[in-house]
Amino acid sequence: MISKLINRKIITLLKVQYSNMLEYRVEIALWAVSGIIPFFMLNIWTSNNLNESINISNVMLSRYFLCAFFVRQFSVVWVVFSFEEDSLLGKVSPYLIQPLNPFFRYFAQHIAEQITRFPFALIISFFFFIFNPQSLWMPSLAILILSTISTFLSFLIQFLIQSIIACLCFWTEKASSIERLLFIPTLFLSGLLAPIASFPEYIKSWIYLTPFPYLIDFPANLLSGNETNVGGGFSMQILWILLLFPVFRKIWSEGTKKYTAMGS
């Protein structure tokens, strides 16, 4: 019964947010295009033959970066910026006195945006294969399902990390500046610029203890068919979610006590 009601709320939220996102279709197309960093990185890697140093063929590397692009498209999170703005302008106040945690609204916004991005990501992939026909491949259904799940888990990890930072708005007005501290490790350690396999062994062992490689590297390797530890990757993703969720709950509960409803 409870899950049915939550589902109804979430589905209505998704429908409404999807309608809202469709109002911004041009912007979303531009955001999708702006996410092509992995293709630049592919160009740098292949034009300098860097792939030979990590024993990955050109084809597998190009598939990796295409998958990194895809994973990035469906796991990008901006909740800290939305929450910060809403908090500063007092827009959070009406949401706080509704029987639904405001973060569900942001969650639905993200999912709705991902759905809106999907066709644009397909179009970009289409052009990618036109220019790289040798990279064309068809992953099996099982791989597709597993990589979709791992991409969603990656999104959840990022959503939780940013939500925790967003809750710091209750103490400091500019929580997004704290999020920027995470930008560099996310950029370098997530696999967006280079597969984690390319890092020296002693660094790799440390990186795998952080949540970053499970944001892009793991799902992208899974989808592209590169060698990866499927069980270990999923376990770490779930472990990070289980660790981050109670932190979020605690900081949310403490933060709302600090809320001053400024701007309203």
Added chain:
Amino acid sequence: MIKNIIEVKNLSKSFDISSKEEGLKGTIKHFFRRQTKSLKVIKDINFEIKEGEIVGFLGANGAGKTTILKMLCGLIYPSEGSILVSDYLPFRRKENFLKKITLIMGQKQQLIWDLPPIESFYLNASIYDLDKFEAKRRIKKLSDMLEIDDELYIPVRKLSLGQRMKSELLAALIHEPSILFLDEPTLGLDINAQRNLRKFLQKYNKETNATICLTSHYMKDITSLCKRVICVHNGSISYDGELDQLLKDLSPVKEILIVCRSEEDVIRIANSGFPVKNKTKNEITIKVENKHTTCSLRTILNNFDVEDLYINEPPIDEIIGKVLIKKRL
């Protein structure tokens, strides 16, 4: 006996406020060493509100009216004291409590800007667990009451302020709350829109017996909706009682302008013991205590040749203005 729906005991709220001196020196000093001080904005207040009452909160800007409303609806956490609203502790924000209340803040909106209001209404309906049929019925009923049937399908950004405010009200009332917290709901609305909103609130209160706590700087909102007012001065309650009584207390005299047929009568009235405010050749204005108005009028009409007379109440804004600057009334 009508039960208390809101009980506030020894309620206080403090905020940490940082201060900065002016100029570059002050900015640099502020950067290295922030000076914060705890400011008590609500000081040990007590009141009770009965089910179905409409209570107006009066006070100058920064007096603490909105902070009280925010604590009553659970938006902010009290520093000291206790609040019970419909037997719930508001700041715990239990689902059943949240389903009973609503907060409307003038100029603050919860409607989705780029979509027609109907989308936000259905979204709110699902948040409050209303099925589609019930949501449709309530939207129809409230949109009829608010006269906004035509605006339901127009994107919010294209609506006028008045239309938007009515839509906000519909969104906030779709779950039929029994306690309404309204913080300057008529802010920025034109006279007709203000009047319609007041009419709607009266009707809503009558039909649902909802309790309404209201702050407004428009005296017409207070006088036409509230029998009881709570005056807040610097975070303390300076008056809690009937609005009529407050007006009587603050304005114990009426002014009577008497137009006489002859100058002789003007002089006779002036010498008959009434305090005179001013007089001209044929007119005299006297001050009469409220409780002696009828008796004084009888005396004047029986003893003098009066052509016409006018009884002037001091303007209500002027009286309420006194409330805002007085610590104790």
